[in-house]
Amino acid sequence: APPEKPARLGLCAACHGEDGVGRIPGAPNLAGQKLDYLREALRQYRDGRRDIPVMRAATGPLTDAELDRLAEWYSALPPPKAAQ
Amino acid sequence: APPEKPARLGLCAACHGEDGVGRIPGAPNLAGQKLDYLREALRQYRDGRRDIPVMRAATGPLTDAELDRLAEWYSALPPPKAAQ
Numbered sequence: 001a002p003p004e005k006p007a008r009l010g011l012c013a014a015c016h017g018e019d020g021v022g023r024i025p026g027a028p029n030l031a032g033q034k035l036d037y038l039r040e041a042l043r044q045y046r047d048g049r050r051d052i053p054v055m056r057a058a059t060g061p062l063t064d065a066e067l068d069r070l071a072e073w074y075s076a077l078p079p080p081k082a083a084q
Numbered sequence: 085a086p087p088e089k090p091a092r093l094g095l096c097a098a099c100h101g102e103d104g105v106g107r108i109p110g111a112p113n114l115a116g117q118k119l120d121y122l123r124e125a126l127r128q129y130r131d132g133r134r135d136i137p138v139m140r141a142a143t144g145p146l147t148d149a150e151l152d153r154l155a156e157w158y159s160a161l162p163p164p165k166a167a168q
Contacts, residue, residue: 026118026120026121026124027118029116029118029121032163033112033113034106034110034111037111037112044134049135051134079116079163079164079165080116081163
């Protein structure tokens with residue numbers, strides 16, 4: 001069964017979609033990405049090891065558990081059908 | 085037509101495969117990822133805005149043009165069929 005929709009998904013979906021397909025330039029596709037990579041990337045954005053202001057602002061208030069729910073949501077989605 | 089195989093692809097392929105499917109824990113899938121995102125991510129790894137030692141070492145010697153050939157290669161590949 002797919003994971004339950006995370007409470008914080010709306011913040012991500014503006015740029016990455018609820019379906020994990022990037023909506024704006026620079027916003028990567030997330031659908032089907034590896035879970036361990038997404039979990040770690042979110043922590044890197046939150047603590048500044050990835051120094052991207054919009055992502056630091058988005059992840060700053062979130063707990064580890066909230067980050068993990070988001071990573072699980074996007075990882076479980078089917079990858080986009082075609083490149084781009 | 086797919087892009088010509090980049091000269092530097094071997095370095096990437098050890099962890100990401102020539103097919104852009106991550107081979108080891110923590111190595112993301114790259115196949116079908118958005119081109120602009122990959123180009124920018126490679127620059128961030130090279131200059132330390134993404135502070136990941138193995139990626140900084142791998143990208144450090146590469147020119148902008150070499151990074152772009154790698155981004156074009158992986159972006160043009162079909163995404164993995166299923167999650168993970």
